[in-house]
Amino acid sequence: MAKTSNYIPQDSPIDRMHPMVKIYAIFCLGLSALLFPYFLFSYAIVIVLFIVAGIAKLLKRFSKFIIGFTIPITIMLMFIQGLYSPKNETILMDFGFARLGLEGVVIALNIIGTLLVFLGTFYLMTTTTYTGKLVAALVQSGMSVKVGYLILASLNVVPQMQRRMSIIKEAQVARGVETEGGLLARFKAFIPLLGPVVMSSLTDAQERGMTLETRGFAVTGIKPTTYVQVNESPSDKLIKAILILFFLASAGSSLVLRFVL
Amino acid sequence: MAKQKMSFTQGLKAQFSTKSLVLIPIAVGINLIGGTLAATLKLPLFLDMIGTILSAALAGPWVAALVGLLTNLFLALVSNPVYVPYSLVSIACGLLTGYMIRAGLFKKIPGLIVTWLSVTLVSVIVSSTITIFVFGGATGATGSSVLTAGLIAATQDIVKSVFASSFIENLIDRGIAFAIAYILLKRIPKRFLSQYTIQSNFDDED
Amino acid sequence: MEETVLEIKNLSFKYQDSKKRVFEGLDFSVKKGEFICIIGPNGSGKSTLCNSLVGLIPYYFTGKWGGNVIVNGINTKDSSIAELSRQIGFVFQNPFNQLSYTAGSVAEELAFGLGNMGVPRSEMLKKVDKVAKLMRIDHIIGKNPLELSGGQVQRVAFGSTFIMEPQILVLDECTTQLDPLGSEEIFDIVKELNKSGVTVVMVDHDMERVARCADRILVIAYGKQIAIDTPEKIFSNLDMASFDVDIPDFVTISKILKERGYYKGEITIDEASAVNAVKEVLA
Numbered sequence: 001m002a003k004t005s006n007y008i009p010q011d012s013p014i015d016r017m018h019p020m021v022k023i024y025a026i027f028c029l030g031l032s033a034l035l036f037p038y039f040l041f042s043y044a045i046v047i048v049l050f051i052v053a054g055i056a057k058l059l060k061r062f063s064k065f066i067i068g069f070t071i072p073i074t075i076m077l078m079f080i081q082g083l084y085s086p087k088n089e090t091i092l093m094d095f096g097f098a099r100l101g102l103e104g105v106v107i108a109l110n111i112i113g114t115l116l117v118f119l120g121t122f123y124l125m126t127t128t129t130y131t132g133k134l135v136a137a138l139v140q141s142g143m144s145v146k147v148g149y150l151i152l153a154s155l156n157v158v159p160q161m162q163r164r165m166s167i168i169k170e171a172q173v174a175r176g177v178e179t180e181g182g183l184l185a186r187f188k189a190f191i192p193l194l195g196p197v198v199m200s201s202l203t204d205a206q207e208r209g210m211t212l213e214t215r216g217f218a219v220t221g222i223k224p225t226t227y228v229q230v231n232e233s234p235s236d237k238l239i240k241a242i243l244i245l246f247f248l249a250s251a252g253s254s255l256v257l258r259f260v261l
Numbered sequence: 262m263a264k265q266k267m268s269f270t271q272g273l274k275a276q277f278s279t280k281s282l283v284l285i286p287i288a289v290g291i292n293l294i295g296g297t298l299a300a301t302l303k304l305p306l307f308l309d310m311i312g313t314i315l316s317a318a319l320a321g322p323w324v325a326a327l328v329g330l331l332t333n334l335f336l337a338l339v340s341n342p343v344y345v346p347y348s349l350v351s352i353a354c355g356l357l358t359g360y361m362i363r364a365g366l367f368k369k370i371p372g373l374i375v376t377w378l379s380v381t382l383v384s385v386i387v388s389s390t391i392t393i394f395v396f397g398g399a400t401g402a403t404g405s406s407v408l409t410a411g412l413i414a415a416t417q418d419i420v421k422s423v424f425a426s427s428f429i430e431n432l433i434d435r436g437i438a439f440a441i442a443y444i445l446l447k448r449i450p451k452r453f454l455s456q457y458t459i460q461s462n463f464d465d466e467d
Numbered sequence: 468m469e470e471t472v473l474e475i476k477n478l479s480f481k482y483q484d485s486k487k488r489v490f491e492g493l494d495f496s497v498k499k500g501e502f503i504c505i506i507g508p509n510g511s512g513k514s515t516l517c518n519s520l521v522g523l524i525p526y527y528f529t530g531k532w533g534g535n536v537i538v539n540g541i542n543t544k545d546s547s548i549a550e551l552s553r554q555i556g557f558v559f560q561n562p563f564n565q566l567s568y569t570a571g572s573v574a575e576e577l578a579f580g581l582g583n584m585g586v587p588r589s590e591m592l593k594k595v596d597k598v599a600k601l602m603r604i605d606h607i608i609g610k611n612p613l614e615l616s617g618g619q620v621q622r623v624a625f626g627s628t629f630i631m632e633p634q635i636l637v638l639d640e641c642t643t644q645l646d647p648l649g650s651e652e653i654f655d656i657v658k659e660l661n662k663s664g665v666t667v668v669m670v671d672h673d674m675e676r677v678a679r680c681a682d683r684i685l686v687i688a689y690g691k692q693i694a695i696d697t698p699e700k701i702f703s704n705l706d707m708a709s710f711d712v713d714i715p716d717f718v719t720i721s722k723i724l725k726e727r728g729y730y731k732g733e734i735t736i737d738e739a740s741a742v743n744a745v746k747e748v749l750a
Contacts (some may be wrong), residue, residue: 012606161290207564455484
């Protein structure tokens with residue numbers, strides 16, 4: 001059965017943390033990294049994220065993810081900003097066809113740092129939070145149930161359709177429909193493969209709508225409750241407060257650093 | 262039932278009725294299996310817009326835009342985060358298709374062709390702009406300097422060829438997507454269609 | 468004297484943009500605790516009738532509607548699908564389209580309707596427990612609904628509907644897509660519920676089952692209500708073949724014997740009486 005979400009159940013304090021706290025983390029840390037003028041700040045936060053990943057027992061996976069993302073984008077941005085940024089004045093290296101400038105490198109490091117903070121916290125959030133719990137927390141905080149439905153249903157429906165598609169493909173191939181062969185033959189194979197799936201999916205849509213309606217979905221004026229439990233513990237409140245203070249402090253110092261100095 | 266003009270927000274809310282809401286994940290699924298089917302058949306196309314077009318016809322422009330956005334988010338989550346900024350392309354195409362269908366362009370083939378060409382154009386312009394913008398590095402600098410940086414980042418020849426190949430690729434890809442979507446729409450029983458569209462957009466038997 | 472729980476008065480419906488009515492002139496009532504089976508050829512409007520009973524017509528499907536449907540004294544025209552779901556439950560053919568696709572476990576799925584209505588969690592837990600046992604899915608309560616078999620998913624669908632405590636159940640061919648074992652399990656549950664007082668309105672095409680279980684049978688063909696009566700009267704009086712409806716083998720047996728003058732008793736509608744009829748003739 002294909003995985004329908006990135007959630008990896010672990011018994012860790014991060015797992016038990018209230019989902020909204022993790023969302024606060026994404027914004028507070030990410031925006032702080034974005035605003036602060038010196039890139040070392042972002043990398044300091046990234047180191048903290050590694051520690052958090054360790055507590056969440058996901059250090060290996062987190063490291064793989066970060067490295068997998070960082071290497072290609074570093075090469076790309078170093079190339080473009082380092083070599084061609086219009087702000088380049090100080091030259092670090094001369095390659096002949098282009099020159100590596102300090103300002104460009106700094107800009108690149110800044111971008112990479114900010115991206116790493118955003119992506120890192122987002123990754124940690126999705127891998128440590130049961131999607132149903134995340135949506136329940138969001139709905140509790142006022143998000144529309146319809147958006148919640150879209151998040152959960154898309155994660156369940158799309159892999160199911162993909163599985164159905166591969167079953168149909170196998171059946172059709174057994175019946176002799178071309179999946180190899182000339183370009184035209186493969187083109188011709190497309191509609192008989194896609195058509196039935198689309199048609200039955202549309203009927204499914206109609207019936208699933210009937211189901212939602214007969215279960216009283218999204219009736220205006222009613223605040224829904226959830227089977228999935230979402231509770232805010234004292235430590236959650238504390239961490240949330242710390243995150244907000246951190247953001248305010250770093251935003252404040254960013255303003256000072258940028259405009260006063 | 263008199264054809265009243267609904268206010269914009271009323272129309273927007275109506276688009277997200279339960280009937281349309283359940284269609285969204287399924288349309289996203291159709292987009293994605295269109296894409297993987299094309300890949301498996303080794304066709305040199307993406308064909309990841311069929312669901313968006315169908316939802317535009319059945320539920321409206323904003324639903325189609327949302328389908329486009331969710332398709333990109335799903336791809337970003339599952340394969341490559343670079344898909345996220347390109348959501349704008351899918352959103353724009355969804356909106357454009359939806360509004361053109363509403364204007365009745367799907368009733369006859371010439372209208373279909375116009376929709377196809379406009380969507381291709383918008384698709385190329387928006388995606389190329391995003392590429393240049395992103396590669397220029399979102400440094401928070403003003404728009405024109407980013408554009409300049411982008412143009413410097415790739416030599417003049419490369420930019421020209423990016424635009425040109427992107428155009429042909431998009432033209433064929435969108436064309437086939439629209440053709441397939443149109444064929445499928447024609448095959449859907451009338452009884453089903455009439456449960457969705459507020460006005461009938463496919464026949465002249467108004 | 469049992470109270471009337473369901474009244475259908477002169478009901479007619481035509482889908483939007485359609486030129487022909489699906490049905491017209493449907494008129495009957497159902498008493499509390501009854502087991503009504505609806506039979507008729509395909510396309511005769513049975514599903515449309517079911518949709519009308521639970522409020523999907525007129526609130527989900529658009530079209531032109533005439534007549535009245537009164538559920539437990541409430542006219543569906545003055546109600547809503549959500550409100551009606553607490554009076555009258557609906558289970559239809561495809562089990563996998565009766566999932567919310569938002570639940571990670573069977574327990575969450577069962578609680579979905581209650582959550583939508585804002586039921587407090589403590590109450591939810593009790594009801595989920597009760598319904599899971601009733602629908603024989605307590606052993607799979609933690610599993611992902613998408614990983615279950617068709618029969619299991621259909622029991623989850625039953626559970627999700629019944630947890631809202633409706634006193635009437637509308638079943639539209641709810642076992643057609645299931646294997647024989649799955650069908651039987653569902654059917655046992657339906658009979659149990661009916662015995663405990665739940666009114667059942669069931670569309671089915673398994674005539675043996677219909678003949679066995681129904682208190683009354685409603686025959687709908689080509690958009691018209693042909694008859695509503697006990698199984699014995701329906702099968703003996705009507706020329707079912709003219710409506711493209713199969714008759715149970717047990718009925719055919721006694722009919723043939725009667726036609727040929729061998730048998731003078733009542734038309735049999737179940738296995739035991741059919742066997743007795745044959746014994747009688749052979750004696």
